[in-house]
Amino acid sequence: MAGTSLPSCLLSQGPSLLFSSSNQDSEANKCRIGITSGKRCLVRCFAKKKISFVDQILDYIEGGPKLRKWYGAPELRPKDGSLSGDDDEFEAEEKEDDLDGEKDVVFVTDGDSDLGQMIILQLIVKGTRVKALVKDKRKALEAFGSYVELTTGDASDERFLKKAFKGVGAVISPTEGFLSNVKSFRGVKHAVLLSQLSVYESSGGIQAMMNSKAKKLAEQDENAAISSNVPYTIIRTGKLENSPGGSQGFNFSAGAAAKGSISKEDAARICVEALSVIPPTGLIFEVTNGEEVVSDWEGQLMKVMQRQSDKK
Template sequence: MDQILDYIEGGPKLRKWYGAPDILSKDGIESAENEAPEEDEVKDAVLVTDGDNEIGQMIILSLIVKRIRVKALVKDKRVAMEAFGTYVESMAGDTKDKAFLKKALRGVRAVICPNEGFLYNLESWKGIQHVILLSQLSVYRGSTGIQAVMNSNARKLAEQDENLVKASGVPYSIIRTGVLKDTPGGQQGFCFKEGSAAKGSLSKEDASFICVEALDNVPVKGLVFEVINGEEKVSDWKKCFATLMDMSSGEA
């Protein structure tokens, strides 16, 4: 599992599994193809807004295994190409640039945000069918003393992103986690009780897994829920999300 999650080693393995070429172009960047008119484009991709983030990389690998078309925003396109091969459409650029954002969102049906700060730059939500936001707002709100000062900017970004996605008119899933930890995923149960995120913790692997599971469980309007590792075992995530939707009104 460690080798799969290590994005440096993950690329070559995934290329072998799926039969992709091992050799990159001279500059490590694919040549741009003629893009189809936007109105004719099939929207089947999932955009991960931070492909450099550890959880973002876990999400990307899970999406690849599910054979889902993946687009990812990264700092270094060549590094991403070496890591994930041709299974990820890696894009490097300024997210404040409207033209870059428009290009990044072409063909995208869903957006997964593994951290806060991206949605502020998004002016058009056209064509997006689902936004999944991994939020640590409960943790930031529950912090005190020097920790509260250190988290003040992150808290503002998290509050901003949650408010923006709620006002977007696009179906959304806001996953409020406890403190994210580097512990193995899939070994503990969960707790979805209100107020639990401010006190508990969640494995980063479990957080990425829940983001991917949320993809196919699109709420009519919006879903906001808290989750930490706990005692509850989940064998049917479709049923779990249905229960969470019944309990949530889509409001914080």
């Protein structure tokens, strides 16, 4: 064969080629490609540096097919190239609800947001049935595939919510502006609200002016949860940070949220863990990242609830 021959050290049984990836992390990640003389080609990739589980999950958000393949789900594509109409979806939900099945679905609002996506993915990992309110159904379908039932609509539309809540036992609202629009929580057994009210109340000057609208929405959402006649959990977090979760402890002391911060990943996890403890009426607590290590979330939340009860 004409041209420069390959070094003998790169050759093995049946011609093969080994080489490192040429990206900036070539030392951390290496890829081996074995090319056989037949028609088949074997590709092997080895990563010396492991990325965190949450980082992998977030990668799957941006590359939906990877998420589906990871869980073994088939590719989902609308047959006609478009998403089914809401009316057809609602009719299907109504028929399913007529069976009076167990309300074990968790409804996540603002599923397009960072927090919404993190919550959805943690619920998927737990094997929970999830329904999500999203703005862009097509992108969400690419991200989550068959693991999430997607819906779009106006929270102030009673007809929409009545059908969206069919089969729903719990609602998680990670951002402001949803709960205050809900006129009826019929059938819902638990509402979980992530609130930034403590952060907004502690801000001053220009920041306070910028947060005025969000503060009003947060107040309305908390009031809506309290007056909903549904057991509620209001999680008042500190300032939300885009830092990795799972590397710090927590602080549940009163007043912590006004001064501290918490990673979005940790905040999302607390929202999911809160589903394990349904308070008799309501539970409100503050949390930031801190020094306290939590290994038993159900026990921790029971402790927080007892602390709230003792203060009354």
